[in-house]
Amino acid sequence: MIHFVGAGSGAPDLITVRGKKYLEEADIIIYAGSLVNPQLLEYAKPGAEIYNSAKMTLEEVLEVMITAEQNQKMTVRLHTGDPSLYGAIREQMDVLDEKQIAYDYCPGVSSFCGAASALNLEYTLPDVSQSVIITRMAGRTPVPAKESIESFAAHQATMVVFLSTGMLEELSRRLIEGGYQPDTPAAIVYKATWEDEKTFVCTVDTLAKTAAEHNITKTALMIIGDVVAHTRYDRSKLYDPGFTTEFREASE
Template sequence: MVHFVGAGPGAPDLITVRGKQYLEEADVVIYAGSLVNPKLLEYTKDICTIYNSAKMTLEEVIHVIEKAEAEGKTTVRLHTGDPCIYGAIREQMDILDEKNITYDYCPGVSAFCGAASALNLEYTLPDISQSVIITRMEGRTPVPSKESIQSFAAHQATMVVFLSTGMLEELSRRLIEGGYTADTPAAIVYKATWPEQKTFVCTVGTLAKTAAENNITKTALMIIGDTVAAAHYDRSKLYDPEFTTEFREAVKSKTHHS
């Protein structure tokens, strides 16, 4: 059996209870060594065999899984955050399907959630933004042309940009070209939830300058939009006393007469 497990954003206690249990039971762990906190490997038993997939190809990963399956062992494929976002799990699952190897998938806390917690930030404020766009700049890995930064910027929604720390001047240019202003609030979160976490609130126009001044070159998320620094926003209707819900009748506001 193979368990794909989301390791969470970094802090070893932010893995799910289920994910931790799978790690404790695993005979073989293949972990994304470039991003997964190695302290998570302390949950494994002494006889567990551990592989760092940062140094492996897809074919080598599958070979390790096949060998473990042939020996009746349990494998955990440990990915950073939640592997449904930039986790490259589908290509692994498709091969396992072809080989009739059974697997399941244990979700994790994504780095974009960890980044929000680092800033005590809510991405979806009622009259500011009700959508979160998760995207990346194209680098060595291309991005479909219909998903350009400029096209997403036109929505003025909250945007979380992964895997783009080394291209911040170009990111700013495209965000402004698409519709954000240079003074739109932005933030850089480095290694969210790790002990070395750092947060910087800036603007779209100062993203590259802020990163350079603080030596941030990788392993960071950029958050774009007014929710980063919104001073005024509407209250949630869910907790508004004048709003009826399934569980509570609205209470009309009292008018006081002198």
């Protein structure tokens, strides 16, 4: 059996109980070494074989998985955050499907959730934003033309931008071209939930300046929108005494 496991956003105790159990039982662990906290490997049992996929091709990763299955060994494919976001898992699963090799997927805490915790932030403030757009800038890996930063910015929803720390001047320009005001609140979160986590609150037009001042060049994500400032929002109806729910009658 092969288990795709989300390692969580960084802190080793933010892996799920199920994910930790799989790590403890695994004969083979293939982890995304460029981003996964190596402290998680301390959960591995003695004798477990450990591979760093940062130094491997897709074909080499699959060869390890297939060989493990032939030898009736259990494999954990350990991805950063939650594997469904920028995890490149579908291409692995498709080959396993072709080979009729069984696998499952254990979700993890995404870094966009870790970033919210770092800032004590609520992404969906009433009357401010009820939607979160998760995206990235086009780099060596392209982004579909229909998913441009400008087109998303036009919605004025909360935006979380992954994998774009080295392109912040362009990001700011495109956010403003799409409709955000230059002074729209923004934040940079570096290595959310890791021991060396750093957070910086700024504005859309000062993203690049803020990153440069603090020497942030990678392993960060950007949050864009008025929820960062959380200075103006409506009270939740769910806990309003004048609001009836399935479980409570209005008291006013």
